[in-house]
Amino acid sequence: MKQHQNIALYIIALMLLITGACTKIDAYKDKYLSNGSIVYPGRIDSVKIFSGRNRVKVTGLFTSDPKIVKYRIFWNSKRDSVEVPIKRTTGVDTAKVIINNLPEGLMSFEIRTYDAQGNISVPVDTAANVYGDLYQSSITNRPMLNAEMQPNGSALITWADVDKNSGIVNMEIKYVDKFSKSHDTVVTSALIGLTTSLPNFQPGNGISYSTAYLPNPTAIDKFNVAYQTHSVKAEVTSIYLSNTGPFQRATYDGRWGTLAAPWITNAAAKNKDGGTNGGYSSDAGGVINWETWGNTPVTNGIVYQPTSSPLPVGNYIVSFDEYSEIQANSSVYCVAAAGGNGIPVLANLSTALGSVSLFNNAVVGTTSPNINDTRSFTFTLTTPQIVSIGFLGNIIGNGNPGSYFQVKNIKLFKN
Incomplete structure (x- = not known):
């Protein structure tokens, strides 16, 4: 009997626990789910x-x-x-x-x-x-390795190679052709070996260009570098100089002579035929030449010509092909000087607009190796002016074989 009473008590206690739990669940539903279950709309x-x-x-x-x-x-x-x-x-x-x-x-x-x-x-x-702005400040224009006039009248641009992660999209180029027509050209970027030809380019003009970047391949905005101007190298020799090689002679003895106009030869340059000829020889069809074999030295010998008209403001390159074999203590320079009255002697070389040494062998008793090379130098004009361009020589004799040099041609470029 007692056992049945205990079972009854257990059943009553269990029912009380279940009833209490249901009451708590109902309270939770009343508090948190009074509007029904939570609904989550679909995500994007x-x-x-x-x-x-x-x-x-x-x-x-x-x-x-x-x-x-x-x-x-x-x-x-x-x-x-x-x-x-x-x-x-x-x-x-x-x-x-x-x-x-x-x-x-x-x-x-x-x-x-x-x-x-x-x-x-x-x-x-x-x-x-x-x-x-930070990204904008970090980008620069794609470098031009070279921009130069071509024989067909176009300007050829050679671009520097770039990395695949550079972000460069294109280059926008503005220029004026020889018919005074303005062009706005977009060049699609390539990583390596990229060149661009601009037809009918007006020599002496520059190129204005801007490089466009995408910071990543899917970006919605391009970033452009500010436009900058790049010069185009153009040969202007025939416009301002003449008798530039093979060189023509004014006087001649069978090999030696003097240069024909517009070249001007000073007395010190005439080291042949008793001071009659010098500065020219018939080698290779006609070259500028001083040779000191037979103890005929040249001291401050000068041959030059002034430009036929004032050169415009800008940067210039003087280039020439030469061959030489020179003993110690001899010096020859190609020189450009302001004005039409000639180039300075060696002691005043610092007053020139620009110059380059063909050689300058300072070791007494030695002979420089044969040189067969193209030499050049640059100068800049800030105002238009006539410029004298030529060669200055101090060459010792020392018997045979002595010293000599030959200039085969000379060219002038505007850069």
Whole structure:
């Protein structure tokens, strides 16, 4: 009997526990689920963010849940956001929004969708770089290795090679052709071996160009470097100089002579035939030549010609081909000097616009190796002026074989 009483007590206690638990569950439902179960709208799919200049473009797809009526994008630790309404169709709908006025740097974004009852989806988190003034300050124009006039009248640009991660998209070029027609040309970038030909280019003009970058391949904004001007190397020899090689003679004894006009030869340059000839020989069809075999030295010998008209403001290159074999203590220079009255003697060489030594062998009793080379130098004019261009020589004799040099031609380029 007592055992039955105990079983009854256990059953009563168990029923009380079950009743209490049900009461707590009902209280929870009343408190938290009074409006029914929690509803999460479908999330946005296939989210992509495209970088830009102080902005981004956000795209995504709505592939499910036709009850979605809007979505909201949060950034700046959810302190800023933008809300975009959407009207769902029976198919796949696209989200597309641009967020402006963003600071430069890595930005995090959170995207949530909403239905008409205010239910909120779980978040979609993503991030992207935003570019601005710091990136702009880091980019530079693609270097031009060379820009030079061609025989067909075009200007050929040779571009420096670039790395595949450089971000360079194109180069925008502005120039004026020989018919005074302005051109605005876009050159699509290639990583290596890129050249660009500009037809009918006007010699003496420059090229203005700007390089465009994309900070990453999918960026929505290009960044352009400020336009800068690059000179085009153009040979202007025939415009300002004449008798430039093979050289023509004024006097002649069978080998030696003097240069024909417009070359001017000073007395010190005439070291042959008792001071009658010098500075020219018939070798190789006619060259500028001093030779001191037979103890016929040259001291401050000069041959020069003034340009036929003033050279415009700009940078110039004087280039020539020469061959020489020179003993110690001899010096020969190609020189450009302001004005039409000649080039300075060796002691005053520092007053020249520019010069280059064909050789300058300072070791007494030695002979320089044979030199067969193209030499050049540059000078700059800040005002238009006549310029004298020529050769200055101090060459010792020392019997046979002595010393000599030959200049085969001379050219003038505007750069």
